Amino acid sequence: MVQHYSFSGLAATIAIGAIASFIVWRKLTGPGGISGSAQSPLPRGPRGIPLIGNALDMVTRTPWLKFTEWAALYGCDVVYFSALGKNMILLNTYKAATDLLDVQGTIYSERPKFALAADYGGWGWLLPTLPYSGSRHFQTQRRFLNQHLNATAVNTYHELILRNVKILASNLLRHPDGFQKYNRMYAGANILDITYGHKVTAPDDPWIKQADDAFRTLEAFGLPGTHPIDIFPWLGKLPFWVWGRSFSKTMATMREAASVISQGPYESVKKQYIVGEAPRSMCASLIEANIDEDGRVNQEPDIISATAIVYIGGADTTVAVLDIFFLAMLLNPEVQKMAQQSLDAVLKGSRLPTFDDRNSLPYITAITKETLRWYPIFPAGVPHFSLQEGEYAGARIPASSMMIVNVWNITRSCDHPEEFLPDRFLENSEAKSVDNIVNPEDYIFGFGRRLCPGRNLALTSLWISMATVLALFDISPIEDADGHPTTPQVEFSNGVISCPKPFKCKFTPRSLQHEMLLRD
Numbered sequence: 027m028v029q030h031y032s033f034s035g036l037a038a039t040i041a042i043g044a045i046a047s048f049i050v051w052r053k054l055t056g057p058g059g060i061s062g063s064a065q066s067p068l069p070r071g072p073r074g075i076p077l078i079g080n081a082l083d084m085v086t087r088t089p090w091l092k093f094t095e096w097a098a099l100y101g102c103d104v105v106y107f108s109a110l111g112k113n114m115i116l117l118n119t120y121k122a123a124t125d126l127l128d129v130q131g132t133i134y135s136e137r138p139k140f141a142l143a144a145d146y147g148g149w150g151w152l153l154p155t156l157p158y159s160g161s162r163h164f165q166t167q168r169r170f171l172n173q174h175l176n177a178t179a180v181n182t183y184h185e186l187i188l189r190n191v192k193i194l195a196s197n198l199l200r201h202p203d204g205f206q207k208y209n210r211m212y213a214g215a216n217i218l219d220i221t222y223g224h225k226v227t228a229p230d231d232p233w234i235k236q237a238d239d240a241f242r243t244l245e246a247f248g249l250p251g252t253h254p255i256d257i258f259p260w261l262g263k264l265p266f267w268v269w270g271r272s273f274s275k276t277m278a279t280m281r282e283a284a285s286v287i288s289q290g291p292y293e294s295v296k297k298q299y300i301v302g303e304a305p306r307s308m309c310a311s312l313i314e315a316n317i318d319e320d321g322r323v324n325q326e327p328d329i330i331s332a333t334a335i336v337y338i339g340g341a342d343t344t345v346a347v348l349d350i351f352f353l354a355m356l357l358n359p360e361v362q363k364m365a366q367q368s369l370d371a372v373l374k375g376s377r378l379p380t381f382d383d384r385n386s387l388p389y390i391t392a393i394t395k396e397t398l399r400w401y402p403i404f405p406a407g408v409p410h411f412s413l414q415e416g417e418y419a420g421a422r423i424p425a426s427s428m429m430i431v432n433v434w435n436i437t438r439s440c441d442h443p444e445e446f447l448p449d450r451f452l453e454n455s456e457a458k459s460v461d462n463i464v465n466p467e468d469y470i471f472g473f474g475r476r477l478c479p480g481r482n483l484a485l486t487s488l489w490i491s492m493a494t495v496l497a498l499f500d501i502s503p504i505e506d507a508d509g510h511p512t513t514p515q516v517e518f519s520n521g522v523i524s525c526p527k528p529f530k531c532k533f534t535p536r537s538l539q540h541e542m543l544l545r546d
């Protein structure tokens with residue numbers, strides 16, 4: 027769902043890009059071109075190589091580090107650069123991102139085209155790829171998601187989430203080695219129950235596997251947005267054999283996966299609904315609200331898409347943040363101790379946390395925020411696209427620009443950004459008054475009309491899992507053969523989502539009394 031910018035060695039793309047850039051350049055500078063007219067200047071930014079612009083700067087797995095260098099070098103809220111003839115606008119500060127993407131959301135809410143997956147791979151129904159302007163499907167799907175994932179709706183899922191968090195903790199007790207697998211099971215169990223009423227009882231649940239496999243097909247040719255067809259959609263008109271012998275087969279697999287993941291769970295709930303056996307779920311209630319007397323379901327394609335995107339948008343994201351949280355706890359035992367003291371003061375070791383404890387546990391809320399800030403899972407945001415020309419602080423934002431929020435730079439605009447310091451989010455703490463920091467919940471989930479519709483669910487399921495795990499366990503490094511603790515290397519993989527590479531840690535129940543809370 028995200029476009030990264032590691033244009034992974036695509037020599038062909040660069041060659042095509044050079045030709046395309048040349049054509050654009052001729053248009054701009056030739057007779058009747060707009061160059062040299064009395065327009066506002068573009069924002070400042072790096073000078074690229076003739077024809078290909080700054081494309082080579084982006085041939086890296088961590089383009090946000092380059093973006094953050096540019097933010098410092100040009101010292102301005104908005105930077106302009108180009109790559110392969112495409113306009114790129116980098117929004118380096120929270121203020122610039124809100125001023126443009128929130129306040130002027132009507133201009134900046136499109137997405138760049140993901141032509142490969144959307145037009146040829148069967149994923150054109152996926153909400154993040156839908157156009158914003160003039161799309162009835164976009165409006166309908168966003169409405170369905172908001173109805174079922176707004177803050178009040180999410181409160182009705184508390185019981186279900188509490189059940190699943192207890193299962194997560196029990197699994198950590200029994201299988202501490204498999205915490206990443208059980209994080210995935212926890213996120214999947216919440217989402218599939220809310221969306222389809224499907225109960226997940228094991229980490230290898232077939233619905234989870236099917237959705238994960240389908241999602242992976244989006245990366246069949248590298249990161250979405252990096253194939254030449256994504257960069258120059260007209261290339262999709264060429265016969266498929268141009269792209270190699272296996273291309274057609276891989277595209278067919280992609281289409282099959284997209285169809286199975288969207289239709290399969292929906293058809294199963296519809297069948298249950300018709301015989302009066304559908305458990306409560308988002309899908310069942312959308313069918314109920316839209317079914318005619320003759321059994322025809324109105325807006326069926328939008329119901330199918332809006333429900334399927336919940337898993338695709340929600341599972342990997344939540345798992346990645348939980349993995350980052352475990353890593354942060356492993357590396358910061360003093361933060362664990364502070365958290366446990368605050369939990370013990372409220373729970374007295376005699377019960378598990380509930381959502382009613384939220385106001386009494388500000389330190390846990392601060393840990394949630396610091397986890398989101400410390401290592402953002404979308405360090406370069408999820409790009410928007412501008413349809414028409416705009417202006418910011420006297421500079422021109424050209425039409426057809428990719429709008430990239432430099433989330434990494436925003437998370438680094440505080441004291442000691444590499445340190446994990448939840449105190450910076452506590453009211454009245456010294457750290458807070460020094461930093462005067464923006465709440466990461468206000469930018470990690472994106473902006474404007476594209477703001478993440480799953481943010482309430484994400485924050486709720488993250489908070490309770492962090493509180494529960496910290497209340498019950500000490501998280502510590504595993505020991506090597508000589509019995510010495512081994513601290514893991516902090517390494518991140520940068521796929522669609524940026525998340526820690528597999529690492530190991532130990533979960534030790536804090537006492538027999540704590541362990542007994544799970545056995546009740």
Ligand code: HEM
Pocket residue numbers: 153154155175335336337339340341343344347403404407408409410470471472473474475476477478479480481483484485
């Ligand atoms: C910590 C977890 C999560 C993070 C950090 C996150 C972050 C984001 C971001 C940055 C965007 C792009 C917003 C923009 O374009 O400005 C987004 C979009 C989206 N997210 Fe999330 N998300 C999370 C969890 C979820 C969950 C649980 C769901 C489940 C419903 C979800 C569903 C979506 C969808 C459907 C979109 C596309 C919206 C659109 O294009 O209109 N996300 N998310």
